[in-house]
Structure formats: structure tokens, C-alpha cells
Amino acid sequence: MRFDTVIIGGGLAGLVSGISLQQAGQQTAIISTGQNALHFFSGSFESMQEVPKRTLDLFAGAGIRVHYNPGVRLTPLGTFREAALSLEDTSLFPTPRFADKILIVSFAGYLDFFTSFLAEGLEKQGMSCRICVLNLPELEKLEQGPSEVRSVQIARTMDRIWEKVVQEIRALLRDEDTVILPQVFGLQDISVPGRIRQGVPARVVFAGTMPPSVPGIRTQMLLKQRLRVLGGTYLMGDEATRANIVDGKVHSIVTRNLGSHCLEADNFILATGSYFSKGLKTNPFSIFEPVFGLDVEYDEDRNRWYDPAFANDQPYMNYGVRTDAALHGLHKGKPIGNLFVAGSILGNTRPDLGSGAGLAIRSAQVAVDQILSL
Amino acid sequence: MKLQEYTESRHNFEECMKCTVCTAYCPVLQVNPLYPGPKQAGPDGERLRLKDPWFFNYALKYCMNCKRCEVACPSGVRVADLIQSARIRYDHTKPKLRDRILASTDLMGKLTRPVAPVVNGVTGLKIAKSAMDAMLKIDHRRTFPKYSGRSFEAWLRSHEKEQAAFPKQVAYFHGCYVNYNHPDLGKDLVKVLNALGVGVQLLDHEKCCGIAMITNGMSEQATRHAVHNIAVLKKAVVDKGLTVVTTSSSCTLTLREEYPNLLGVDNSAVHDSLLMATRYIYERLEAGAKFRFRTDFHKKIAYHVPCHMERLGWSIFSERLLRMIPGVEFTLLDSACCGIAGTYGFKKENYEASQAVGEPLFEQIRSVNPDIVACDCETCKWQIEMSTGYSVINPISILAQALAE
Ligand SMILES: Cc1cc2nc3c(=O)[nH]c(=O)nc-3n(C[C@H](O)[C@H](O)[C@H](O)COP(=O)(O)OP(=O)(O)OC[C@H]3O[C@@H](n4cnc5c(N)ncnc54)[C@H](O)[C@@H]3O)c2cc1C
């Protein structure tokens, strides 16, 4: 089967590439073995200090609501991190001291939202906190079951009963100016977080939970839907196992599910993520890229891969696939002419393109521009 | 580097990094509070079960084996295989009469075929349905698949000579559904393949693939069927050099993946020659074969990807064939489970959950309002037709309708 461009990896980098190419009239296919890093997304796009209009247009086209307010965001542990471009339901503040009195609300049976950590962190900044746990009969059924109650299960219920939660919060509110809720709203219905904000007579801040991330899954679903509406193909659950290279160019890729039926294309984008997504793999001796065997930048001395002080910046996180200026993947030092590399598989080999989501978006756009100008 | 090969765990369960992504995609977990979910039932539970089988949880029976957890897992853990093989290893309760009846699709077919009109009448009757509900716990709200009077095998045998005259040949694993309930789908396949110059042969007596036996606690019978089927498939593939095509995504997944992974039956000699007919046809067209389509075919088609098709990763072939038909307005539905999962939804204790799982899909179908829902799975067909009233047709039959005479 033939496409204009085949993208390996369906995370943020793969989806941004696919949507942009499809919009420009190309026929694209994304192939992805499993779900991706968006399932752990905080709601803030890292290293997006400036936001190109095309990125905003792409999000708007997919129905993803973002806002841009350089400042800080609240982490699930009650600390603060710099952030600028974020999903609309992720609050951004000019300084960590964003309120005077805060009501933190959680739900009985939900263990993935750490209210006391939050309170401790916020009190350190001089804000006073009160924690309330709501008992909702709708959640009791979940709680009594044998399974762990995770954010996504709560979110499915919340999409139905959020109005009731608003009423309960109104009854609980005393003199607090701010309410903090876990980010378990608007999984299917993106308007819910906004409507909660309208319904509660205080400022509402949604704080991140333990994974899976509800706003991240929502973002992934909207991007995937957008790709589909534009006529792009997303082959979920399939894995690129190797490539056929002819005359220094990728002719086609072989996948686990399609076997002898290769996927051919003029251009390929490798966006298979970092260690977490198995875009990079390790064994006791080396760090390698499993599909094309591209060159990887890393320290020969294994002892220098990591810093024994756990909290320090870990060298292995900087390692990534080597590319030329145009993001062509390098194989034994030589660029593969129609293969572009994008996203977190680059590690920190291209600091000019940023890190995290910023790197995914920018590198995808570099790859797309190259492909469209060919 | 061989180390990893030697340390690979059963169904890759040690690769689990506890990320909980699978729990977000399990349709049963969304609606059935008694089910522990893929992570707990799969890799978490496996660690405990290996210590002591006492930890086996009977609630694993609620898993419909839809494989959506596996498709979502970023670490390549074969979650559903873990759950089903734990049931095979540790659940020694005898399947109920009801489960045995539901699982024996070919036996039911053989027994009822000569009296098909009577059976269809009876299973359609209110009183029979409430009796089945009370005695067998088969939910009375279900509509039953109809049984056909003449089997597909008998029909194709009577056309053996004409089929043998075609220059190219394939063998067809038709499955119980085509044989007993819906021979027309088999006839449509013959028509479509003949249009490409390909003749269709039967296998030397296939048996039910056994998928329903696996999920209903009858793995020994399933293994016997697997051994038999692999033997007859080998005759076609190895001895005659034929490709074997299928029209059901669930039969295909069972023959290709469940036999080796769950039942331990080696299918390597035939694995790569077992193809969904849509893939086979697409590849013929890519190689230069051509269809002549009607010019007056106008249909709005919404394509539903069955769970097992999603796991096979071959929906793209059905999609491309349907899009190729002139006059088709095509919509790809969101990939979501319809809730029936083979015999799962027929059971009284699962009826509510089954319908709740399917609701988002039904809702989407109603909003698209197509002329036809296309789908490669017979049990999805029953579920969607019963729940939405839209008619559901296999892509092969749609192709057959669209071909010029
Ligand atoms: C836990 C975690 C939390 C994070 N949180 C944030 C955050 O809050 N903000 C932020 O800006 N950044 C965050 N990041 C950084 C994140 O890596 C980037 O934001 C971005 O999402 C990376 O996108 P990607 O497309 O490059 O890779 P990924 O999202 O990792 O996607 C790669 C995809 O490729 C697939 N794949 C791998 N190998 C193959 C193969 N051989 N064949 C087919 N498919 C394959 C994988 O299954 C996966 O779906 C986080 C990262 C992690 C790991």
C-alpha cells in the first residue's frame, strides 16, 4: 500500500505532522504500536515561549482549546512550574501566590489526587487551605468494585453529573476565593470545565492527577479525530519492525500486523518517542533505535549514562537519534534522504528546537516543511 | 544481544510499567463495577497467580477478550492473552449448559439446519425467549441469528466444477456463521472473487474456529478444533499452495493469533497464508486486477471496525475497498466496541453491560444516519442491527452489490 508520507509513531509529534501534511493535500498514514506520552500530559506544553500562528490554528481546527499566559502552573504535588501555552482548563498564574483562601475538593474513594500535598505546598506560599471530600453515590459503585478507581473512570461519571458537583461545591463554599478540583472533567464533552467555572462563585483551578491524564487523553482523541476527518489513516496497535532501504532512501516499512504487505511512501517521519515509548531502546552495552538502526548520540561509558543522585538532570534523558540540520536521520554518519526524525526521540540533540511538547511540535513542523518543499 | 530473548515473560507481562493506560480503554471496566480491569486482571494478577493459584479471581470471566487493552498498551504487554490464558489454566469450573450451547456454534447449526424455519420461528417467539431466559439465562431481549435451510458447504459443492475452471484458486474458511446462518455472504464472496478470475474451494472439512469455546471455558474442545483446522489448512496451504481467505475478523484472529498464543497450537506453516478476503482482494487489485462497478450505485456507508479487526490491524483494506466503489459516501466510525463480544452479550448477566458498552457507537451511527453500516464481524452485525435498526452488511457483500453484472 502506498501513501505520500508514512509516519511511525502516533504521539504528539506524529499527529501534528500527519494533520499538517493531510491539510496540505498529502495522503498520510500514521502507524503506532500503543498509546503515547499524551496520556501523562500535565496540560502545559513545555518550551513554547512563543507560539506560531500555525500551531494555534492547528489546535483550533482540532477543537482543542488553549490559552497563552506566561507564568506558572500548579503541579499535582503542590509545587509550581513555569508554563506558558496550556490547555484552557489548566490554570496559569503570574506568581505562585494566586489566592488567599482555597477550598480543595476531592471525591471519596479517589486515591490518585493528593489533597494534603497540595495543601502543604499552597500553605508554604502563604495561602490557607481547607480540604473537603465529597461523597457521591454515583461514585460509590465504582469504589465498591474490585478495580482501582482511576481518573478516567471518574471522568466518565463526571461528564454526566458535573452539575451536581457544582451544586455541592456551592453549598460547601464559605469565604474561599478559589476552589481546586482534580482534573477529571471534560473527557468527552470539552465544554464541561468552562461550565463548572461559570457555575461556581469562586475561581476554579483544576489540578493534575496521577495518570492517566484526562486532559491529555482528550487532546489525543481530538487530534486523532481531526486526522481522520481530514482523510488521514491511523493504524492503531501496529508496529514498524524494519525498513527496506534502497539506494540510501527508505523504500518501504514492514509492520508486525501487515507482514508481507509493506507500506510504501515518498517520505517517512520517525516519531517513535523516547525510552518510554520504545523509540529508543537500551541493553547493557548500548542505546539504539530499533526500526532503522539510526545513529544514537550517547556516552560509550555506561557509568556516565545516569547520575546516582536521582533528582538530578539525568544524562540518558539527553541522548537521542542523530540528525542533520534538516532533521534527516543519520545512518553510519550518512543522512537517509527521505527520512525525517521528530519528537522526543531526538532527546536533547537539538536544543534549538526546545524540549517536551515544544520539541515535538517544532520538529514535526520542520519535517513537514521539508517534505512539502520537496 | 540475546539476553532479552531469554528473559521474555509469558505474554510479556513483566514489561508492564503500571502506567494504567489500558484501564482507560477497557469497555467492560467502564460499565461493570464487578470487573477488576485489564491491569489488575492481567499483569498485576499474573504476578500473584504465579505465586499461588489461589489468587485467581473468578471475575476474570467478565473480560470479553476484545483486545482493546492490548492495542492501547505502550509496552507491548499482551494483556487480553494473559487474562484468557489465566482462565484456561486456573478456572476449572464446568461451563454451564447455557455456555456450552452458545459456544457450540457449529453443533447448533448442524442440529437446527434441517428444521431451520421452525427454529427461527421458535427462537423468535416471546414465550420461547422467556423460557430461554428463565432456564438458560440467555437474555430475552436478544434477537437470535436466523438459521438458513441449506448450508453454504452444500451450495458450493454443487458449484465445484465451475469454480475449478477459474485460472487462479483460493480456499475459503467460511466459518459457522456463513455455513449455517448466512450462506449469502459466502455466495457474495464467490461472486466477487470470480469477477477477478479467482475460483473458490472448500477446505477438507473445516470445524468451528473455537473462539466461543475459548471464552466459555471449553479450551480442550477448542484445542481439538484447532489441531483439526491446522491439519486441513496445511493440506490447502502446504500441499496445494493455496491462499486461504476468510470473511470473519474473529475467526481470522482465532486461527492466526489465538491458536498459538492461547491454545499452544503451532500454526506457523499456514499463518502467513491466512488472509481476510478484503486484504486478498486489495492485493489482487494492487497487482493490476480490475473490477467493473455499476454506475447507478449510490450509498452512504458508515464503516465500523470490529474489535478483532482492530487487533488484526487490517481494517484499512476494507476501508480502501469501500472507498473505491463509485457512488459511495464513506464515513469511518470512531473505533469503539459494540458490546456483544461474541457470545458475551447473549448472557443474561451481561445484557445491560453489553448494551451500555455499545451505546456511544449506536449514538454515532444514529447521528451519521447511513444507508448501510459496513462491518466484517457477524456478532457486531447482530448487536448493531438489534440496537439501532440499521442494516449491517459485510464489505464483501457491499462489493458484490456494487459490481456490474
Ligand atoms: C510521563 C511523561 C510525562 C510528560 N509530560 C509532559 C508535559 O506535561 N508537558 C510536555 O510538554 N511534555 C511532557 N512530556 C514529554 C513528551 O515526551 C512530549 O511532550 C511529547 O508528548 C512527545 O511526543 P512524541 O510524539 O515525540 O512521542 P510519544 O508521545 O512517546 O509517541 C511515540 C509513539 O510511537 C509509538 N511507537 C514506538 N515505536 C514504534 C514502532 N516501532 N512502530 C510504531 N509505533 C511506535 C509509541 O507506541 C508511541 O505511541 C512527558 C513525557 C513523559 C514520558
Ligand code: SF4
Ligand atoms: S497499558 Fe500496558 S504497561 Fe500500562 S498498565 Fe496496562 S498492561 Fe501495564
Ligand code: SF4
Ligand atoms: S480484552 Fe477487552 S474486556 Fe478484556 S480486559 Fe482487555 S479491554 Fe477489557
